[in-house]
Amino acid sequence: MISNAELTGRLGLDRCVGCGSCTDVCPSARNGGVVPDEVVRSVLDGNDAKDIWKCLVCHRCSEVCPFGIDVSQMMICLRNSSDDVPDRFRKTGKQMFEKGRLFTMAGRAESMRKELGLPVGDVDESALDEVRKILKGAGFDE
Amino acid sequence: MNDPTLYPGCVIPSRLPFIESAVRFIMDELDIGIEDMQDTTCCMEPVGLMSLSLDGWFGVASRLHSIAAGKTIVTLCDGCSVSLSECSERLQDPEGEDEARKILAAIDRPVCVSEVRGLIEVLHDNIKLIEKRVTKRQDLELAVFPGCHCEYVCSRKGLSANAMMFDIVKAIGAVPRYPRANLCCGGGLSMVDDVLSKSILNESIASFKATGADGVVTSCPFCFLQFDTVARYRTYHIAEVVATAMGWEVDTAKFHRGQ
Numbered sequence: 001m002i003s004n005a006e007l008t009g010r011l012g013l014d015r016c017v018g019c020g021s022c023t024d025v026c027p028s029a030r031n032g033g034v035v036p037d038e039v040v041r042s043v044l045d046g047n048d049a050k051d052i053w054k055c056l057v058c059h060r061c062s063e064v065c066p067f068g069i070d071v072s073q074m075m076i077c078l079r080n081s082s083d084d085v086p087d088r089f090r091k092t093g094k095q096m097f098e099k100g101r102l103f104t105m106a107g108r109a110e111s112m113r114k115e116l117g118l119p120v121g122d123v124d125e126s127a128l129d130e131v132r133k134i135l136k137g138a139g140f141d142e
Numbered sequence: 143m144n145d146p147t148l149y150p151g152c153v154i155p156s157r158l159p160f161i162e163s164a165v166r167f168i169m170d171e172l173d174i175g176i177e178d179m180q181d182t183t184c185c186m187e188p189v190g191l192m193s194l195s196l197d198g199w200f201g202v203a204s205r206l207h208s209i210a211a212g213k214t215i216v217t218l219c220d221g222c223s224v225s226l227s228e229c230s231e232r233l234q235d236p237e238g239e240d241e242a243r244k245i246l247a248a249i250d251r252p253v254c255v256s257e258v259r260g261l262i263e264v265l266h267d268n269i270k271l272i273e274k275r276v277t278k279r280q281d282l283e284l285a286v287f288p289g290c291h292c293e294y295v296c297s298r299k300g301l302s303a304n305a306m307m308f309d310i311v312k313a314i315g316a317v318p319r320y321p322r323a324n325l326c327c328g329g330g331l332s333m334v335d336d337v338l339s340k341s342i343l344n345e346s347i348a349s350f351k352a353t354g355a356d357g358v359v360t361s362c363p364f365c366f367l368q369f370d371t372v373a374r375y376r377t378y379h380i381a382e383v384v385a386t387a388m389g390w391e392v393d394t395a396k397f398h399r400g401q
Contacts, residue, residue: 027326031341054338056330057189058290059224063297072188079193088333092190100183102191103156113155116163116392127181130249134201137248140194 001081004043011074015067016040022061022071028054036061036071043074052078053086097135100128143259143267144214146176149206149226151219152184153363160397161363164385165218165261171275171388172268176216181209187221188228188291189330203229204242205249210256216264218381220291220362223260227295230258262292262361263299265384266306269313277389279315282357284378285350286311286318289362290326303361310380311359314387319353321346327368347373357400359383370400 008014022036023029029036033054042049052075061071079085085093092102100123105113113120135141148169154161169176185206186192186199203225206215217223232238233255242253265272288296288303296303304320311318328342347369350358357376360366370377377400386394 025324027324027328027342027345028331028338031338031345033331033335033338033342054331054335056290056326056328056342057193058326058330059188059294060290060324060326063294076188076193076196080196085194086334089190089194093194096184096186096191101156102152102184102187105156109156109159112397113159116159118155118159118163118166123183124181127183130181130205130251131183131202133248134205134245135195135198137245138195138197138201140198 002077004046007043007074007077011070011077012067013040013044013069013074015069016044017067019066021064021066025060025064027058027060028056036075039078040069040071040074043078049078052082053084093140097132097141099123100131143174143264144212144257146174146216146259147179147210147213148176149179149182149185149210149215149217149222151217151222151363153367154218158363158366158379158397160392160394161218161379161381163392164379164381164390167385167390168265168381168388172271174264174268179206179209179215182206185222185225188224189221192225199225200229200232200242201245204233204246204253205251207233207256208246208251208254211254212256214257214259217258217260218363220260220289220295221364223258223295224291226258227298230255260292260295260361261381262288262296262303262306262310263301265310265380269309272310272384272388273313276314276387278387280383280387282316282378282383283319283355284311284316284357284359284383285321285353285355287321287325287346287350287358287360287365289360289365292361307359307361307380310384314384316383319355321349321353321358325349327362327365329364329368332368332372343368343373347375350375370398374400376400
């Protein structure tokens with residue numbers, strides 16, 4: 001788990017002057033979701049950040065920051081340390097570990113692929129073994 | 143482009159295979175010899191999986207770079223473009239390279255770094271040839287929306303995804319229209335906060351409609367699903383319209399839900 005101080009140092013969050021450019025372009029903020037510059041402020045002040053799972057990870061904040069702060073990366077790091085992972089992402093993680101893919105090849109997809117003359121098949125077992133080894137090494141299975 | 147290898151990702155092969163079919167047709171027509179990457183898995187995209195484990199993402203994406211063995215990875219999904227491009231940047235840093243070496247040693251694979259190019263870049267590189275090969279000009283007005291991740295990856299390379307897509311749409315005889323900037327399909331919040339997700343989606347659809355276009359064209363499969371399947375708005379994938387303009391004869395109507 002990364003501390004607020006480490007995160008500030010790694011991403012240079014102390015360069016933030018609170019101009020709000022990140023929030024101006026944020027589709028989530030515009031619709032009542034996460035407010036990126038408030039999250040940066042929370043981290044700088046050593047407080048818990050609010051609404052990090054309402055971030056779309058669209059990276060628009062990182063694109064516009066005049067000081068080059070990777071705000072999106074900050075959100076991802078905060079999420080990595082979060083105990084409050086939404087069910088959707090827990091399920092996605094489980095799917096990745098078990099199947100090696102976000103989506104498996106359902107029957108409908110198989111028939112569409114056959115119709116289009118495309119090869120059919122899921123993730124190869126040996127590829128899956130390799131990926132599980134990597135994910136276990138990263139503590140992902142926990 | 144150095145010896146391209148195709149990485150179609152998860153969403154297109156399993157949910158929208160007609161896009162993969164269109165891309166393969168285009169590559170043949172443009173005489174781009176492209177082989178399929180073997181032994182692939184998901185890239186651990188940025189919204190959900192990278193958010194769960196940066197270490198897991200770096201290992202899995204490094205494995206894909208190792209498989210590509212220095213060949214140019216052509217991505218069809220913009221989430222994959224972000225994941226594999228960011229991994230490529232980190233692998234070029236000696237500290238990142240060392241970290242990857244340790245991870246990949248466990249599965250007996252070497253560290254390799256590949257260039258990553260998205261579909262829009264490949265199409266734009268070949269725009270003159272596409273223009274020449276158009277046999278069926280597309281009589282459409284299209285709101286151009288590359289997708290957040292495509293725009294982000296391109297901007298890091300000093301490119302404009304919007305401008306490239308605008309050129310491609312014109313090259314096939316269609317008329318590009320610009321919706322407002324900084325939109326999103328809202329897919330990243332679907333099943334996390336459905337009210338917020340829908341509000342973001344509706345904002346985009348309203349902006350597309352305000353351009354007076356016949357529909358939206360995107361390069362991102364997640365955006366395609368949101369606009370077409372969830373919002374039921376007329377949505378085209380860039381590969382679909384380019385391939386159709388070049389003589390691809392697949393009836394794509396059955397793959398669409400948007401009106």
